Amino acid sequence: MSKKSASVWTSIRFWRRSAAWVTGTATVLLIWLTFDTMGQISMGSDADLAKGIKHRIPAATVINYHVDYQFDQKRGHEVPVIGEKEKFFGKEWSAKDAAALLHHGKLTSQAKNCMNCHTLLGNGGYYAPDLTKAWLDAKWNDGTMTGITGKNTKEEAMAEFLMHPSQYPTHARMMPDLGITQDEAVALVAFLKHMSAIDTNGFPRNFSQSAKRLEGGTHAH
Amino acid sequence: MLINGELKYESQKLGMNYFRVALVLFGAQLLMGLIAAIQFLYPGFLFEIFDFSVSRMVHINALVVWMLYAMIGSVYYMIPDETGEETVGIGLGKLAFWILTAAVAVVVLVYIFIQVGPGNESTIWFINEGREYLEAPRWADIGIVAVVLVFYYNVFATYMKGRRTGIMTVMVANLFALAGLYLTGMFFTDNISVDQYWWWWVIHLWVEATWEVFVGTLAAYALVKIIGAKREIVEMWLWIEVLMLFGSGILGLGHHYFWIGTPEYWWEIGALFSSLEPVPLVAMFVHVLYDWGKEQGHCESKGSAHALNNSPAMAWVTANAFGNFLGAGIWGFFHTLPQVNIYTHGTQFTAAHGHLAFFGAYATILIAMMYIGVQGSYGIKKMTMTFKTKMALTLIIFGVLGMGVALTIAGYEQVLVERADLGGGWDAYFIAQDLPWYIQAQGWRLAMGVVTFVGFIYLAWDLLTIGAVESAQEESEGAAAAAAA
Amino acid sequence: MESAIYMPQIAADQFLGIFIVATMVLIFGVGYAASITLSKMGFIAKKWQLFGYAFWILQVYTLYDLGMRIHSSPFTTKVLAVAMLAYLFAPHLYFYLIDEAEKRYETSEDGQ
Numbered sequence: 001m002s003k004k005s006a007s008v009w010t011s012i013r014f015w016r017r018s019a020a021w022v023t024g025t026a027t028v029l030l031i032w033l034t035f036d037t038m039g040q041i042s043m044g045s046d047a048d049l050a051k052g053i054k055h056r057i058p059a060a061t062v063i064n065y066h067v068d069y070q071f072d073q074k075r076g077h078e079v080p081v082i083g084e085k086e087k088f089f090g091k092e093w094s095a096k097d098a099a100a101l102l103h104h105g106k107l108t109s110q111a112k113n114c115m116n117c118h119t120l121l122g123n124g125g126y127y128a129p130d131l132t133k134a135w136l137d138a139k140w141n142d143g144t145m146t147g148i149t150g151k152n153t154k155e156e157a158m159a160e161f162l163m164h165p166s167q168y169p170t171h172a173r174m175m176p177d178l179g180i181t182q183d184e185a186v187a188l189v190a191f192l193k194h195m196s197a198i199d200t201n202g203f204p205r206n207f208s209q210s211a212k213r214l215e216g217g218t219h220a221h
Numbered sequence: 222m223l224i225n226g227e228l229k230y231e232s233q234k235l236g237m238n239y240f241r242v243a244l245v246l247f248g249a250q251l252l253m254g255l256i257a258a259i260q261f262l263y264p265g266f267l268f269e270i271f272d273f274s275v276s277r278m279v280h281i282n283a284l285v286v287w288m289l290y291a292m293i294g295s296v297y298y299m300i301p302d303e304t305g306e307e308t309v310g311i312g313l314g315k316l317a318f319w320i321l322t323a324a325v326a327v328v329v330l331v332y333i334f335i336q337v338g339p340g341n342e343s344t345i346w347f348i349n350e351g352r353e354y355l356e357a358p359r360w361a362d363i364g365i366v367a368v369v370l371v372f373y374y375n376v377f378a379t380y381m382k383g384r385r386t387g388i389m390t391v392m393v394a395n396l397f398a399l400a401g402l403y404l405t406g407m408f409f410t411d412n413i414s415v416d417q418y419w420w421w422w423v424i425h426l427w428v429e430a431t432w433e434v435f436v437g438t439l440a441a442y443a444l445v446k447i448i449g450a451k452r453e454i455v456e457m458w459l460w461i462e463v464l465m466l467f468g469s470g471i472l473g474l475g476h477h478y479f480w481i482g483t484p485e486y487w488w489e490i491g492a493l494f495s496s497l498e499p500v501p502l503v504a505m506f507v508h509v510l511y512d513w514g515k516e517q518g519h520c521e522s523k524g525s526a527h528a529l530n531n532s533p534a535m536a537w538v539t540a541n542a543f544g545n546f547l548g549a550g551i552w553g554f555f556h557t558l559p560q561v562n563i564y565t566h567g568t569q570f571t572a573a574h575g576h577l578a579f580f581g582a583y584a585t586i587l588i589a590m591m592y593i594g595v596q597g598s599y600g601i602k603k604m605t606m607t608f609k610t611k612m613a614l615t616l617i618i619f620g621v622l623g624m625g626v627a628l629t630i631a632g633y634e635q636v637l638v639e640r641a642d643l644g645g646g647w648d649a650y651f652i653a654q655d656l657p658w659y660i661q662a663q664g665w666r667l668a669m670g671v672v673t674f675v676g677f678i679y680l681a682w683d684l685l686t687i688g689a690v691e692s693a694q695e696e697s698e699g700a701a702a703a704a705a706a
Numbered sequence: 707m708e709s710a711i712y713m714p715q716i717a718a719d720q721f722l723g724i725f726i727v728a729t730m731v732l733i734f735g736v737g738y739a740a741s742i743t744l745s746k747m748g749f750i751a752k753k754w755q756l757f758g759y760a761f762w763i764l765q766v767y768t769l770y771d772l773g774m775r776i777h778s779s780p781f782t783t784k785v786l787a788v789a790m791l792a793y794l795f796a797p798h799l800y801f802y803l804i805d806e807a808e809k810r811y812e813t814s815e816d817g818q
Binding site for chain 2 (some may be wrong): 122199
Binding site (some may be wrong): 250376451454463489492493496497499503504507510511514515545550551554555558559561564565586633636637638641642691 | 718
């Protein structure tokens with residue numbers, strides 16, 4: 001060990017120090033990026049929503065607005081577009097009520113373990129459809145599910161389905177009854193609508209064209 | 222695995238206890254996986270009794286917990302070897318083991334029998350947190366933190382008291398990061414993007430950074446222990462591996478931030494650093510094989526036939542070197558670039574990668590540590606493979622590879638039909654699930670799962686019996702040699 | 707949220723090619739590292755090192771091909787080129803380290 005002429009490249013001390021420096025640098029960079037990202041993904045405010053100022057994650061009151069998903073030429077992928085005001089379960093929600101509703105919905109999504117069958121923002125189980133843009137899914141908009149559940153609006157149909165999923169089977173693989181109450185179902189729908197308004201950099205890709213493409217059928221048989 | 226009479230240190234006996242529980246949980250993980258695989262093919266199976274969400278939750282939780290048990294067991298086992306000391310707070314350590322095991326049992330029973338709760342805080346505290354991999358309810362989170370603090374105190378205090386080898390230095394520093402990261406996954410937020418941002422801190426910085434370094438440390442320990450590699454060289458390489466693993470893995474976190482609401486700059490950061498992630502895996506692979514080849518050469522020139530004193534463990538270490546590169550490296554690189562990942566994200570591709578990587582990178586080396594434990598427990602000088610060892614190796618590797626390939630085919634079909642062609646959504650999802658390619662792939666996955674499970678039975682059986690068999694053989698050989706002399 | 711990055715469309719029939727090429731990149735990479743390693747360890751003759759360099763060239767080509775197929779940005783393409791040059795030197799640095807480390811530490815034989 002005490003050889004004077006030994007190369008620095010074989011020095012354990014050299015590599016230990018290099019490892020510490022590289023790890024430290026990477027950690028500092030990550031923390032710095034985390035601060036930047038946290039700023040960009042904190043929830044926007046109700047006032048900004050009203051003024052049309054975009055946030056990657058809008059305020060809970062986004063449930064009072066029409067949400068769409070459209071192709072953006074400049075960014076080269078689809079982005080959520082917040083439109084005119086629309087009623088959610090027949091009323092406009094105050095900032096406080098909307099926030100409480102979203103809180104309840106997020107809690108319920110965890111309590112009912114949605115993530116171990118579905119994916120949320122693409123993460124979770126792969127046993128059931130992705131819920132990232134579920135609010136915008138053609139299935140709820142083309143009359144299919146409102147017809148089956150006998151409800152007038154999309155949100156009511158969603159809530160009804162969540163409360164009694166196995167009564168409205170659309171596939172051999174069904175969603176089980178998780179004992180979701182009326183309040184929880186409404187909150188979950190708010191959670192889903194809010195999630196659909198998150199700017200996910202274009203994930204899932206081509207989602208807005210899904211209905212059109214389905215008409216053509218798949219040619220992958 | 223049944224007795225540990227030959228172990229001199231209480232710490233190693235405690236390590237063996239952790240290995241025993243780990244083996245039981247490993248079995249539970251595979252059983253739950255089989256139920257989930259059946260549900261993919263026959264959705265009516267246990268519907269509204271033991272739904273997929275439950276079987277999968279227990280499947281992945283048992284996975285994480287058995288690996289943590291085997292990791293804690295490995296550390297308790299190597300502490301006396303490395304430091305030359307008995308673990309400082311061994312009494313406390315034993316108590317923590319029983320508390321942790323009782324807590325795990327309660328959590329699993331609640332998962333299985335209560336399953337879900339009402340949508341309020343009480344569920345988060347007492348039933349489950351509903352966040353994939355980190356489902357453990359909050360009371361258990363806090364309990365885990367307490368137990369880990371005891372464990373970390375034991376490791377740190379013993380390290381400070383005894384010999385401070387490079388291997389132990391890496392271990393102590395890495396365990397600090399590993400334990401600390403768990404804290405970032407314990408809070409609740411209404412903002413799903415913030416939620417997933419921190420969730421990945423735990424998941425990614427565990428499995429693609431700190432766990433990988435842990436594996437590097439175990440491999441270094443195993444190389445010194447099994448083939449008598451030169452400690453200075455092994456430790457020098459360990460530091461280089463730490464440099465490369467943390468250098469690529471920490472910012473490689475970016476590849477989870479492509480689509481969860483986080484800014485676009487993560488595309489470039491994630492793509493660049495996660496493309497570098499296979500590099501240390503290649504280095505570890507070459508290093509293990511080179512050292513083995515070199516020591517084998519030394520032994521042959523000295524006239525002794527075999528450099529290994531524990532060939533079952535070395536076989537699993539070698540499987541680790543291959544598996545880590547294949548599962549984490551190749552299957553990871555497959556879908557890590559954002560241009561591709563936007564189509565593969567949230568498909569069975571991820572499941573294929575998960576199966577191959579968790580097995581290749583972690584299960585293999587932890588099984589090797591169990592064999593090292595058995596060798597020590599029975600005081601065997603040179604442990605060789607039995608028929609059961611070989612069956613376990615062959616069937617488990619074949620089974621997991623088969624599952625990986627089947628799931629890759631399923632994922633590929635999903636990418637083409639559900640994503641690229643139809644653009645995702647409810648109907649697109651089920652159209653893709655119903656195509657023959659997908660169903661057949663799921664069928665093969667189940668078949669390969671059964672193969673893996675049979676392999677596991679051989680493995681458990683071997684771990685339970687190999688000690689007695691090999692030590693009896695060594696004794697009779699010793700007696701024969703003495704008689705001949 | 708101004709961004710110059712453009713996410714390209716990938717048609718369904720292009721994926722198989724992408725996955726195969728991505729695999730080839732890694733396989734050729736391992737082939738390069740493996741032939742250099744094995745010949746340095748003396749398991750195969752020195753001349754096989756030449757095949758190693760052939761693997762490296764193939765790897766560079768497949769990586770370039772992959773970059774084209776997924777329409778990566780000019781910046782990324784440049785980074786990849788630098789990475790490939792670094793990879794050419796990596797095994798040599800690696801074995802330089804092994805040789806030097808052995809000279810330094812193996813002198814105290816049977817220390818363990």
